[in-house]
Amino acid sequence: MSEELTKEEFITETKEESHISLAQEKILRALESDDVRGHFEGTLDNQLVLNMGPQHPATHGVLQLVVSLDGETVVGTVPVLGYLHRGYEKLAENMTFHEFIPHTDRLDYLSPLANNVGYILAIEKLLKIEATPRATWIRTMCCEMARLASHLVWMGSMAMDVGALTVFLWSFTEREKILDILDILTGVRFTTSYTRIGGLALDMSDECKARLVTFLDQFIPKLEDCRNLIERNKIFINRCEGVGYISKEDSISLGVTGPNLRAAGVASDLRKDAPYLNYSELDFDVPTLTESDVLARYYVRIKEMYETVKILRQCIAKLPEGPINSPDAKQVLPDKGEVYSKMEELIHDFMIVNFGNAPEKGAEAYQAIESAKGELGFYAISDGKGYPFRLKIRSPSFVNLGALSTMIKGGMISDIVAIIGSIDPVMGEADK
Amino acid sequence: MTELTEQIKNKFSEANGFGGVVFSENINYPMIEVPKDRLIEIATILRDEFQFEQLRDVVSVDRFTKNERFECLYNLYSLTHKTRIFLKVKLDSKKPEVESLYPVWQSANWSEREAYDMMGITFLNHPDLRRMYMMEEYEYYPLRKDYPLMGLPGAVTLPKK
Numbered sequence: 338m339s340e341e342l343t344k345e346e347f348i349t350e351t352k353e354e355s356h357i358s359l360a361q362e363k364i365l366r367a368l369e370s371d372d373v374r375g376h377f378e379g380t381l382d383n384q385l386v387l388n389m390g391p392q393h394p395a396t397h398g399v400l401q402l403v404v405s406l407d408g409e410t411v412v413g414t415v416p417v418l419g420y421l422h423r424g425y426e427k428l429a430e431n432m433t434f435h436e437f438i439p440h441t442d443r444l445d446y447l448s449p450l451a452n453n454v455g456y457i458l459a460i461e462k463l464l465k466i467e468a469t470p471r472a473t474w475i476r477t478m479c480c481e482m483a484r485l486a487s488h489l490v491w492m493g494s495m496a497m498d499v500g501a502l503t504v505f506l507w508s509f510t511e512r513e514k515i516l517d518i519l520d521i522l523t524g525v526r527f528t529t530s531y532t533r534i535g536g537l538a539l540d541m542s543d544e545c546k547a548r549l550v551t552f553l554d555q556f557i558p559k560l561e562d563c564r565n566l567i568e569r570n571k572i573f574i575n576r577c578e579g580v581g582y583i584s585k586e587d588s589i590s591l592g593v594t595g596p597n598l599r600a601a602g603v604a605s606d607l608r609k610d611a612p613y614l615n616y617s618e619l620d621f622d623v624p625t626l627t628e629s630d631v632l633a634r635y636y637v638r639i640k641e642m643y644e645t646v647k648i649l650r651q652c653i654a655k656l657p658e659g660p661i662n663s664p665d666a667k668q669v670l671p672d673k674g675e676v677y678s679k680m681e682e683l684i685h686d687f688m689i690v691n692f693g694n695a696p697e698k699g700a701e702a703y704q705a706i707e708s709a710k711g712e713l714g715f716y717a718i719s720d721g722k723g724y725p726f727r728l729k730i731r732s733p734s735f736v737n738l739g740a741l742s743t744m745i746k747g748g749m750i751s752d753i754v755a756i757i758g759s760i761d762p763v764m765g766e767a768d769k
Numbered sequence: 770m771t772e773l774t775e776q777i778k779n780k781f782s783e784a785n786g787f788g789g790v791v792f793s794e795n796i797n798y799p800m801i802e803v804p805k806d807r808l809i810e811i812a813t814i815l816r817d818e819f820q821f822e823q824l825r826d827v828v829s830v831d832r833f834t835k836n837e838r839f840e841c842l843y844n845l846y847s848l849t850h851k852t853r854i855f856l857k858v859k860l861d862s863k864k865p866e867v868e869s870l871y872p873v874w875q876s877a878n879w880s881e882r883e884a885y886d887m888m889g890i891t892f893l894n895h896p897d898l899r900r901m902y903m904m905e906e907y908e909y910y911p912l913r914k915d916y917p918l919m920g921l922p923g924a925v926t927l928p929k930k
Contacts, residue, residue: 703853
């Protein structure tokens with residue numbers, strides 16, 4: 338693109354050449370806005386628009402990036418979302434609260450247990466039910482196991498993005514062990530659908546607890562092995578250090594949450610700031626760094642894994658005995674054995690399954706949890722029927738991806754994959 | 770938390786010239802209903818004087834009533850006070866329009882694009898109001914209550930064979 342052309346002329350010229358559609362034209366307009374136009378002396382005097390994705394292995398799913406380049410330097414980026422949009426918020430309005438639980442598995446598919454817990458906490462706030470102590474403790478453990486599972490995938494895939502393949506194989510071996518524990522706990526490995534209104538689907542068995550203890554005992558040395566592979570690797574450090582910087586002010590203004598915000602020097606963690614579940618009774622630190630580059634985000638997540646192990650050990654020690662389902666018979670699904678033998682339970686089961694749990698008319702509730710990616714929130718509005726009037730999902734990956742353009746701007750094209758890896762987006766959640 | 774809410778209540782009282790600002794306790798967080806034309810002013814005060822540094826989400830609601838059908842809820846979070854507050858604006862049924870909060874919080878950019886895409890709320894002075902998820906040629910707003918669950922046949926133009 339030569340200097341003399343104005344924005345409009347550039348777009349009309351490109352349009353005549355390639356017959357681009359309305360959507361592409363708008364993307365080009367966004368890309369060519371004054372905000373992203375830059376001049377770099379000494380590089381080639383032309384700009385190139387490059388399309389990355391949605392079928393690009395390094396974009397972590399179906400994320401499309403339209404990148405404007407000056408030589409190898411990125412001048413502007415426009416992320417294009419929506420390739421995995423399934424309309425979950427619309428679907429939620431047409432099914433009962435219980436029926437939506439399996440759909441939450443498919444939001445952040447790397448940590449489905451945390452989604453189950455976050456969703457059910459919001460719905461319990463709406464229905465004004467409280468779970469039993471044992472259920473709450475098991476839910477806390479679920480959140481932490483999900484965080485570990487998610488961070489291990491992130492660690493492998495991010496190292497793979499910058500060229501270290503072995504870490505991926507090693508961290509996935511560890512993740513498999515967690516999935517085996519989840520298999521015992523929930524009955525499935527991936528799409529757990531584990532929580533129920535006022536309780537849980539299954540109780541935690543002693544075998545599961547024993548397996549978790551064994552896993553935690555060997556996990557830290559294995560994590561150290563993975564870290565040794567890359568942390569003293571010059572190529573890894575060079576590709577991460579100082580790359581993808583975003584200022585603290587920009588991170589805050591862009592609404593970034595989770596490890597990405599903590600790497601920018603803001604110690605914001607909902608587990609500490611607005612304790613839900615049993616986090617107020619647990620002793621753990623919130624790792625915070627100030628460098629705000631790819632390497633800082635790497636270290637924040639690595640340190641978080643150590644804290645998670647600490648939390649899980651405390652949870653195992655504190656896990657009380659007792660029932661897992663709350664005694665509120667009209668809201669909580671009864672035990673299957675009782676449904677087949679007792680009349681009352683059969684009626685309640687029939688009512689809950691067919692008509693759903695009905696909150697008060699006009700009730701509204703918001704509940705957010707600190708998932709592995711950041712603040713995962715559910716805003717539910719009821720109109721007194723068995724299904725939500727409106728369910729808004731505040732997904733951390735979606736908002737964090739909004740900061741992507743700021744992080745990439747001015748960097749090299751090879752840094753893009755490293756930066757995407759460090760944000761840790763999951764498109765199932767970003768596209769809803 | 771309650772202290773801060775009291776301060777905010779005093780600040781936006783009628784005596785200070787903020788008529789039409791309503792506080793409600795319907796949800797488990799404080800909610801302030803604001804007149805549409807004073808949204809930016811009140812949002813700026815909340816950011817600068819009460820340290821609500823982050824706009825974490827924009828929730829759009831279709832109440833499906835005759836008047837004031839649409840609502841926009843702004844989910845604000847304070848990193849200093851570690852607390853949350855919601856702002857609510859009620860919007861017109863026929864032509865839902867509201868001023869964009871992008872000058873106050875940059876995160877409004879994507880969140881408002883999502884609300885525009887799903888609910889058809891127009892954000893005035895938005896820097897880049899494109900559709901977020903649906904294709905640009907799409908004419909409908911899927912999260913409105915009058916949009917059928919199974920979609921509209923023929924609404925998506927497919928490429929020619």
